[in-house]
Amino acid sequence: MKKNILLTVLLVFLMVMNAVLLFLILDKPDEKRRPPRKFITAELGFSEAQQIEFAEIDREHHRAMRRLDRHSRDLKELLFSKLDDTSFHQNELDSITGLIGQLSEDREREVFSYFRKVSKICNEKQKLKLERMLFGALKHGPRPEGPPPPHR
Known part of the structure; x- marks a missing residue:
């Protein structure tokens, strides 16, 4: 049970980090381009x-x-x-x-x-x-x- 909670927390953390990274990359396309x-x-x-x-x-x-x-x-x-x-x-x-x-x-x-x-x-x-x-x-x-x- 503890293993599943740890994996779930890790998965949620990685998804949030990916969302933040995508936001930072896509937020200012004019400046990046x-x-x-x-x-x-x-x-x-x-x-x-x-x-x-x-x-x-x-x-x-x-x-x-x-x-x-x-x-x-x-x-x-x-x-x-x-x-x-x-x-x-x-x-x-x-x-x-x-x-x-x-x-x-x-x-x-x-x-x-x-x-x-x-x-x-x-x-x-x-x-x-x-x-x-x-x-x-x-x-x-x-x-x-x-x-x-x-x-x-």
């Missing part, structure tokens, strides 16, 4: 007006990136659906992989365009902070203080 938005606005100290402009830039960027990702995923699914297709030729492979490569290039252009638009709404101090953040992210660490590197 897209933390850079809040990080950028907080780090740069955007004013209310800047936050409104940034939100629109961010929405447009998110839509563009989702479209590019969806198209890339569709092409990759098409490509891998041809694994056992004996009539699938090298020129078709080259065509699909070329399109996937173009989408990757478009993605990089979109990211660059996004940060260029963000930079345009920044004041000079915020632009320096943004540049440090970007270089830090590219180098996986913070940039040293001082002027930005020369543009080539």
Whole structure:
């Protein structure tokens, strides 16, 4: 009898802990999915007006990136659906992989365009902070203080 009570208590405890874990994971999906938005606005100290402009830039960027990702995923699914297709030729492979490569290039252009638009709404101090953040992210660490590197 005592064994059953102990198992029941343990089972209830584990169920409660699982529910808490699920709540913590699912409670704030926007923050989990897209933390850079809040990080950028907080780090740069955007004013209310800047936050409104940034939100629109961010929405447009998110839509563009989702479209590019969806198209890339569709092409990759098409490509891998041809694994056992004996009539699938090298020129078709080259065509699909070329399109996937173009989408990757478009993605990089979109990211660059996004940060260029963000930079345009920044004041000079915020632009320096943004540049440090970007270089830090590219180098996986913070940039040293001082002027930005020369543009080539």
